Amino acid sequence: MHTASNPPASLAAALVHRSRANEVYEELKRDVSEFKLVPGDRFTETEISERLGVSRTPVRQALFRLQQEGFVEVLFRSGWRVLPFDFDKFEQLYDLRMVLETTAVQRLCAGSQAVDTALLAELNAIWLVPAAQRSTDHVQVAQWDEAFHCALVAAAGNAEMARVHRDVTDRIRIIRRLDFIKQPRVDATYEEHAKILKAVQAKRGDQAAMLLRAHIETSQAEVRKITLHQVHLARQAGSTTPR
Incomplete structure (x- = not known):
């Protein structure tokens, strides 16, 4: 038995x-x-x-x-x-990501009791720092960037929205990380994230959503430029970058 x-x-x-x-x-x-x-x-x-x-x-x-x-x-x-990248699918996922994230920051700025202020404080500690304290580790910044966007949605207090957003994040991870091979994109990410967080702090929902939309559109435009050569360069960089 x-x-x-x-x-x-x-x-x-x-x-x-x-x-x-x-x-x-x-x-x-x-x-x-x-x-x-x-x-x-x-x-x-x-x-x-x-x-x-x-x-x-x-x-x-x-x-x-x-x-x-x-x-x-x-x-x-x-x-x-x-398989080769399916850029049409990535476009659709980016569009969905934009809807979820801009809705989330609007909710954050509306002052709902469901807002997770502790999560926002953690984001401030990473992104609202002097330039001299910014990380230069591209792999780490790529991971922080992903966590930033997931935390924004999670902090808004809608568990189902956060679940769908995590699924989207998982499916676009590979091409998002290609965006962090170049130092100018790392610098721009710090600047843009800081502006978004400051708008959220000031409860300016429309401004936060506009900044976030522009931030995602920039990343989406970079995705369209990805070539197989860049992918192989990323593999070479990954083989020499400490994990």
Whole structure:
């Protein structure tokens, strides 16, 4: 007789495979977002299983999940390939992101009791600093930028809006990080984030939304200029940048 603490062997094995598949999925997705795997790269399930030290079953499960999300495709008798960027989809995701974020800052400025002021204080501590105290680590700034936009939406107090925004963020991560290869974009991000936060502090909803919209549109315009050459430059930079 099996109990909750002593599940059938088949179920236990399935749970282990599922756990490992999730780990492989997260690892491969991280490889894509950090440009260790770039559009056009080909690989086999065996190569991945040997590199990660797992069996092929969780690797296959992870790859099918990534295939459903549009990151990779299976090639007949020749393994897998990282798919080219789908710029039409990115455009749509950026449009959705803009709606969510501008709505969020309007709510923040409206003074709702649901606003998470602690989250806003954390953002101020990162972005409202003297120029000499700004981070020059492009990888770190890219992560902070993503956290900034997620925190703005989360601070507005609508959990469902924040959930959808996190999903959008996850799907555009790879191209957003390409925006932080160049130092001028890092400097501009500090300046633009500071202006947005100051407008939120002053409860100027229309101004905050306008600044945020311009900030996202600039990033969206940079996405349209992305070339495969830039992606390979990012991979080279990633191989020499400490994590």
